Amino acid sequence: MWHLFPLDRAVNHLWYAIPLIVAISLVYGATRHETLPGILVNAYRAATWIISFMAIIFGVLFVISLWS
Amino acid sequence: MAAVQSAELETFDIDLRNPSLAAFLAWLCPGAGHFYQRRYAKGTLFLVCILGIYLFGLIMGGGHVVYTSWNENDKRWQYFCQIGVGAAALPALIQNRLVKEGKPPLLGGWMAPPKFVASTDDYLDLKRDELATWNLQYHTYFDLGTLFTMIAGLLNVLAIYDAYAGPMVIAHQDNTDKPPPDTEPGKGGK
Numbered sequence: 001m002w003h004l005f006p007l008d009r010a011v012n013h014l015w016y017a018i019p020l021i022v023a024i025s026l027v028y029g030a031t032r033h034e035t036l037p038g039i040l041v042n043a044y045r046a047a048t049w050i051i052s053f054m055a056i057i058f059g060v061l062f063v064i065s066l067w068s
Numbered sequence: 069m070a071a072v073q074s075a076e077l078e079t080f081d082i083d084l085r086n087p088s089l090a091a092f093l094a095w096l097c098p099g100a101g102h103f104y105q106r107r108y109a110k111g112t113l114f115l116v117c118i119l120g121i122y123l124f125g126l127i128m129g130g131g132h133v134v135y136t137s138w139n140e141n142d143k144r145w146q147y148f149c150q151i152g153v154g155a156a157a158l159p160a161l162i163q164n165r166l167v168k169e170g171k172p173p174l175l176g177g178w179m180a181p182p183k184f185v186a187s188t189d190d191y192l193d194l195k196r197d198e199l200a201t202w203n204l205q206y207h208t209y210f211d212l213g214t215l216f217t218m219i220a221g222l223l224n225v226l227a228i229y230d231a232y233a234g235p236m237v238i239a240h241q242d243n244t245d246k247p248p249p250d251t252e253p254g255k256g257g258k
Contacts, residue, residue: 016212019124020219023117030113031226034082034235039113 021050082107087232094231096154098122098224101231114227118220122153125216131178132202133213136160142185142199146214152221152228 029042084090085105094101098118102111126134134157136147150157163173163180173180182198194200203210229236 013208013212019121020216023121024219024223026113026117027223027226030110031230031236034107034110036109039110 017054021047025050082234084232084234091228091232094228095152095224097156098153098220098227101228105231110230114224114230118153118224118227119156121216121223122156122220125213125220127213128206128209128216129213130202130206130210131176132180132182132206133210134160134179134217135181136164137181137185139185141187142182144181146218149218150221152224153217154224157217157221 025043025047026039028046029039032042033039083105090101090104092101093104094114097115099111099113099115102108102114105111134147134150135144137144147157147160150160157179159175160179160181163175163178166173167181167183182202184193184196185199186193186197206213
């Protein structure tokens with residue numbers, strides 16, 4: 001099991017992505033809209049897009065790592 | 069006064085007052101330009117989000133992740149992104165000046181450049197290398213703090229643009245300025 005520790009540590013570091021994703025999404029949404037409902041809807045879409053993009057990159061890297 | 073059409077096709081007016089002054093204030097302190105324009109909700113959002121992640125990153129890196137230095141062994145290009153956050157990153161310039169003049173830095177060395185950075189091929193000097201010491205001491209958090217503060221500075225560029233010109237409207241949703249097809253030249257329009 002000892003070889004899984006680096007992965008566990010990397011997962012812990014992923015928590016630091018949450019404040020970044022929230023801040024980036026809200027600021028991006030605020031530059032597109034003037035009212036709070038519009039900002040929140042746009043921020044939700046942006047956050048979903050960012051998380052999906054990260055998940056796709058993770059999937060690609062994971063598949064590549066299986067062959068190495 | 070700028071007429072703005074949002075993605076939900078709501079049209080309303082925003083008083084941008086003096087856009088250049090608003091943009092400068094927005095750079096100086098995130099959200100300040102919007103407060104000047106009396107757009108308090110957005111100003112608060114920018115202030116909390118941008119300054120929040122900037123301070124979070126700064127504290128995470130022990131106050132050492134924001135500094136300016138441009139010598140042979142340490143070209144701190146990240147500061148060009150961090151300076152986007154305005155006054156909060158300006159003490160680094162003062163600290164750099166003090167260190168260059170041989171004076172002790174203020175605030176316990178926060179935002180001061182490392183006293184010595186070894187060249188990459190001089191391993192014997194690594195023990196004196198203060199930047200290497202910070203990396204060893206804060207480990208991943210030094211890089212994370214640098215990233216957070218850089219992103220805060222870059223996000224503030226968006227806020228500065230918003231203070232200067234209002235919200236960015238997606239072009240394909242704004243069809244009001246297009247002439248009707250029958251008014252185009254050669255198609256019978258006057």
